[in-house]
Amino acid sequence: MVDYEQLHLYSPVISDDILESVFDEALRSLVKKEPRPEIDARFYPYAGLSSTIRLRNGRVHARVSDILVGSPRDVLFALACILVAKLYRLKTPKVHERTYRQHTLDPSVLDASHDTRRKRGYKLTTSSRGQVYDLAELFKELNGRYFAGKLEQPLLSWSQRRTRRVLGHHDHVHRAIVISSTLDNPRIPRLVVEYVLYHEMLHVKHPLRVMSGRTIYHGRAFREEERRFERFEEALKWLEKIASPVRSKIRRRRRLF
Numbered sequence: 732m733v734d735y736e737q738l739h740l741y742s743p744v745i746s747d748d749i750l751e752s753v754f755d756e757a758l759r760s761l762v763k764k765e766p767r768p769e770i771d772a773r774f775y776p777y778a779g780l781s782s783t784i785r786l787r788n789g790r791v792h793a794r795v796s797d798i799l800v801g802s803p804r805d806v807l808f809a810l811a812c813i814l815v816a817k818l819y820r821l822k823t824p825k826v827h828e829r830t831y832r833q834h835t836l837d838p839s840v841l842d843a844s845h846d847t848r849r850k851r852g853y854k855l856t857t858s859s860r861g862q863v864y865d866l867a868e869l870f871k872e873l874n875g876r877y878f879a880g881k882l883e884q885p886l887l888s889w890s891q892r893r894t895r896r897v898l899g900h901h902d903h904v905h906r907a908i909v910i911s912s913t914l915d916n917p918r919i920p921r922l923v924v925e926y927v928l929y930h931e932m933l934h935v936k937h938p939l940r941v942m943s944g945r946t947i948y949h950g951r952a953f954r955e956e957e958r959r960f961e962r963f964e965e966a967l968k969w970l971e972k973i974a975s976p977v978r979s980k981i982r983r984r985r986r987l988f
């Protein structure tokens with residue numbers, strides 16, 4: 732089983748499910764009058780920590796900055812309550828404001844926010860050639876090996892910061908693949924960089940689809956094709972090694988809330 736959390740900041744499909752259940756709970760706790768509207772809640776790649784909510788055709792549409800993906804559930808719940816209260820012109824319970832503010836003032840969250848802003852704002856200034864690996868060269872090779880050379884090359888770039896939580900990212904809006912500089916290291920085998928890049932290349936080949944209001948990032952065809960990567964299992968073991976120190980840090984931080 733592929734651990735998508737290591738490839739991206741999150742697995743969007745699972746994250747959106749969690750977000751929807753959180754908003755549903757917030758709506759139930761704040762709005763007593765029935766029937767309550769249906770919820771469509773999704774993470775969205777805003778440049779900063781923005782979140783929006785609106786009511787349209789009897790449905791509540793909420794968009795939450797994807798910087799908050801992977802945040803503790805109580806933080807997401809606090810934000811959902813703040814947004815629902817705003818929508819219904821209710822007074823926001825102070826405890827939710829405090830929980831949300833405390834979390835967003837956490838330096839690591841602010842970091843992620845600034846990083847995202849920078850990454851999304853200045854994408855074109857970075858290069859595909861790293862200290863160790865050249866993404867353009869790897870792309871060409873993988874394109875020939877797995878895509879019969881037919882995949883159109885997007886913008887390829889190393890991330891400006893060494894982030895371990897996001898090892899790769901495909902930005903379909905800017906048609907770009909960004910790979911974490913953590914992987915541009917002689918101690919990281921070429922195989923690992925190839926695998927992460929291959930995964931992002933599959934995102935170019937299988938664009939995201941919206942099915943009954945849901946965004947599908949890793950559909951069945953995507954997952955099947957991903958398994959065609961030679962030494963797939965070996966690559967995954969490496970990813971686990973690279974991502975694990977971060978995992979324990981996240982767990983520690985969660986306990987604080």
Ligand SMILES: [Zn+2]
Nearest residue numbers: 738739930949
């Ligand atoms: Zn992916």
